[in-house]
Amino acid sequence: MIKLTYRDAVRRALADALRADENVIFFGEDVAEAGGVFKVTPGLYEEFGGERVMDTPISEEAFIGAALGAAITGMRPVAELMFADFVPVAMDQIANQIAKYRYMSGGQFIVPLTIRAAQGAGAGFGTQHSQCVESWLLNIPGIKIVVPGTVKDMYGLLRTAIDDNNPVIVLEHKVLYNYAEEIDEAELTHVPLGKAAVRRVGKDITVVATQLMMHRSLDAAERLAGEGIDCEVIDLRTMIPLDEETILESIAKTGRLVIVEEAPHAGGWGADIAALAADKGIYWLDAPVKRVNMGGALIAYSPPLEDEVVPNVSRIADAIRAVMRA
Amino acid sequence: MTQNGIALPAQMRQDMLKKMLEIRAAEERIQGLFLENLVRGTTHLCIGQEACSVGVAAVLQPGDTMTCTYRGHGHALAMGMTMKALMAEMMGKASGACKGKGGSMHMTDASIGLLGANAIVGAQLPIAVGAALTSRLKKTGNITVTFFGEGAANIGAFHESLNLAAIWKLPVLFICENNLYGEYSVWSKTTPVRDIAVRASSYGIPGIVVDGQDAECVYHEVSAMAERARRGEGPALIELKTYRFRGHSRTDQAPYRPKGELEEWLKRDPILILKERMIADGQLDETEFEELRESIDRQVVEVVEWAKTEPYPPVEALYEDIYYEG
Numbered sequence: 001m002i003k004l005t006y007r008d009a010v011r012r013a014l015a016d017a018l019r020a021d022e023n024v025i026f027f028g029e030d031v032a033e034a035g036g037v038f039k040v041t042p043g044l045y046e047e048f049g050g051e052r053v054m055d056t057p058i059s060e061e062a063f064i065g066a067a068l069g070a071a072i073t074g075m076r077p078v079a080e081l082m083f084a085d086f087v088p089v090a091m092d093q094i095a096n097q098i099a100k101y102r103y104m105s106g107g108q109f110i111v112p113l114t115i116r117a118a119q120g121a122g123a124g125f126g127t128q129h130s131q132c133v134e135s136w137l138l139n140i141p142g143i144k145i146v147v148p149g150t151v152k153d154m155y156g157l158l159r160t161a162i163d164d165n166n167p168v169i170v171l172e173h174k175v176l177y178n179y180a181e182e183i184d185e186a187e188l189t190h191v192p193l194g195k196a197a198v199r200r201v202g203k204d205i206t207v208v209a210t211q212l213m214m215h216r217s218l219d220a221a222e223r224l225a226g227e228g229i230d231c232e233v234i235d236l237r238t239m240i241p242l243d244e245e246t247i248l249e250s251i252a253k254t255g256r257l258v259i260v261e262e263a264p265h266a267g268g269w270g271a272d273i274a275a276l277a278a279d280k281g282i283y284w285l286d287a288p289v290k291r292v293n294m295g296g297a298l299i300a301y302s303p304p305l306e307d308e309v310v311p312n313v314s315r316i317a318d319a320i321r322a323v324m325r326a
Numbered sequence: 327m328t329q330n331g332i333a334l335p336a337q338m339r340q341d342m343l344k345k346m347l348e349i350r351a352a353e354e355r356i357q358g359l360f361l362e363n364l365v366r367g368t369t370h371l372c373i374g375q376e377a378c379s380v381g382v383a384a385v386l387q388p389g390d391t392m393t394c395t396y397r398g399h400g401h402a403l404a405m406g407m408t409m410k411a412l413m414a415e416m417m418g419k420a421s422g423a424c425k426g427k428g429g430s431m432h433m434t435d436a437s438i439g440l441l442g443a444n445a446i447v448g449a450q451l452p453i454a455v456g457a458a459l460t461s462r463l464k465k466t467g468n469i470t471v472t473f474f475g476e477g478a479a480n481i482g483a484f485h486e487s488l489n490l491a492a493i494w495k496l497p498v499l500f501i502c503e504n505n506l507y508g509e510y511s512v513w514s515k516t517t518p519v520r521d522i523a524v525r526a527s528s529y530g531i532p533g534i535v536v537d538g539q540d541a542e543c544v545y546h547e548v549s550a551m552a553e554r555a556r557r558g559e560g561p562a563l564i565e566l567k568t569y570r571f572r573g574h575s576r577t578d579q580a581p582y583r584p585k586g587e588l589e590e591w592l593k594r595d596p597i598l599i600l601k602e603r604m605i606a607d608g609q610l611d612e613t614e615f616e617e618l619r620e621s622i623d624r625q626v627v628e629v630v631e632w633a634k635t636e637p638y639p640p641v642e643a644l645y646e647d648i649y650y651e652g
Contacts, residue, residue: 057489062483074464106426
């Protein structure tokens with residue numbers, strides 16, 4: 001057994017992918033010689049050299065577009081967008097180019113590229129460095145979206161993303177970088193995209209969440225267990241493809257659903273899960289579906305304000321209690 | 327303007343003339359197809375600019391790649407796309423270059439290195455940078471060329487791409503077709519420098535201005551930069567001074583042009599320039615030219631009639647090639 005952090009898992013997945021396939025290359029801002037601003041990638045440049053691990057200028061549109069050009073000509077690039085909040089800077093390349101290149105050419109290309117980005121609040125980075133962006137990307141067929149929440153998933157989903165012949169955006173939660181698990185190294189294997197994980201089995205209510213919200217939902221579930229509420233917590237792991245089956249099976253069992261998002265309410269991914277429940281699970285539901293999220297608020301710098309905007313264990317527990325009472 | 331007096335071999339001249347006539351005939355027929363409502367949406371004709379695509383394509387070798395603009399029918403034909411693939415694509419037919427999914431603005435043929443025409447101004451530049459990165463990493467000796475209009479020289483992707491290609495010393499040629507008008511706006515109204523080529527100096531790469539109406543001149547100047555790139559000496563910015571004889575897109579009658587300007591440029595028709603030179607050198611006479619022109623016109627008409635009878639893709643194709651399966 002070894003103790004591994006979520007940060008270590010990223011580095012290890014990248015190193016193993018670079019070792020496994022010489023077409024894998026990795027680039028981004030300060031990822032090579034400096035080892036990344038979150039110190040996620042130290043040592044890769046030293047091990048694999050400057051031809052395969054490269055620093056880029058601060059030019060998100062150019063290097064994300066270059067990842068596409070490299071991917072359609074035989075490489076398997078992994079590009080890092082330092083903060084996920086920078087996704088819109090490269091949005092034309094992501095939404096109009098990367099996602100559509102295979103389709104609009106009539107299937108002439110595969111686009112085996114991975115974009116990694118650190119997202120999430122809780123570290124005091126302020127309004128433009130703290131957002132979770134999966135919902136911005138959800139409306140773009142042609143890409144896959146991965147949101148690892150555990151150490152093993154961070155490793156396994158990133159490996160699978162890099163091996164995938166489609167563009168995959170891997171969103172890493174920056175608050176989880178120091179999160180550690182005791183694991184057997186043999187458990188560090190590829191994790192399939194499109195398969196949710198039931199993190200806690202329960203019979204009374206289904207809680208769907210990802211990343212930091214998944215961990216807080218598990219804490220809320222423990223708190224509520226003492227009150228006689230038995231929560232089932234589902235970690236989506238990937239947004240596209242979405243594992244509808246695991247969600248529906250759980251709703252069929254519990255009849256109640258709470259969705260916890262670290263994001264604003266309008267247009268959030270939680271609305272899709274609620275719509276799924278309404279469409280395919282309505283007859284199993286015994287209570288209205290509730291979404292816990294940031295409402296219409298923005299992330300602020302000041303600690304009490306940042307703490308307030310992101311759903312915490314108490315808010316999640318309150319929402320679960322409310323749905324149990326309904 | 328750079329001039330180069332060295333005549334190309336007779337066969338190369340013949341091939342270039344023929345290709346320019348094919349592009350001209352195709353473009354004129356496409357305009358007619360609009361009036362017949364067989365081509366939908368919009369289209370952007372390159373009539374008057376044929377020497378640019380033909381002169382550049384003549385430089386390319388097997389394995390070289392190209393990205394280009396939505397004014398891209400000429401680029402595609404010059405690269406070697408078949409008239410059938412082009413015309414069927416124009417009409418959205420299953421046998422089109424992109425199985426009917428791309429249309430006028432997305433002509434793509436990976437088998438000949440045509441990595442795609444792009445409908446977003448400037449987006450093709452970063453993609454070309456990535457393709458050139460593949461060539462450098464795989465040490466293929468290949469180059470990538472990317473076409474764009476002078477309007478794209480004011481978009482961020484242009485500057486980011488030149489910068490990235492320069493610091494990574496990539497074998498990519500940035501080829502600006504300066505046809506004086508970005509949509510309906512004259513170049514001088516939107517851009518404070520007389521030549522785009524001067525912008526190369528910001529990135530420490532060569533920038534040259536070339537007569538884009540003279541296919542031989544284009545060939546010579548681009549050849550020199552291509553050889554340099556193949557030797558590993560990095561990118562170049564090449565500005566081809568040219569003119570579109572038609573409006574920006576299908577409905578544009580170009581009322582913004584000063585009186586007499588078009589007439590002056592018509593005297594510098596790229597087909598006329600090469601034809602007269604070949605006649606002067608005893609390689610062609612008027613009768614042979616007319617026979618060639620008429621035979622090409624007939625072939626284009628035949629292909630168009632064939633394309634009209636081709637089937638549309640089945641509706642199931644809508645859902646194919648969004649993702650690579652497997």
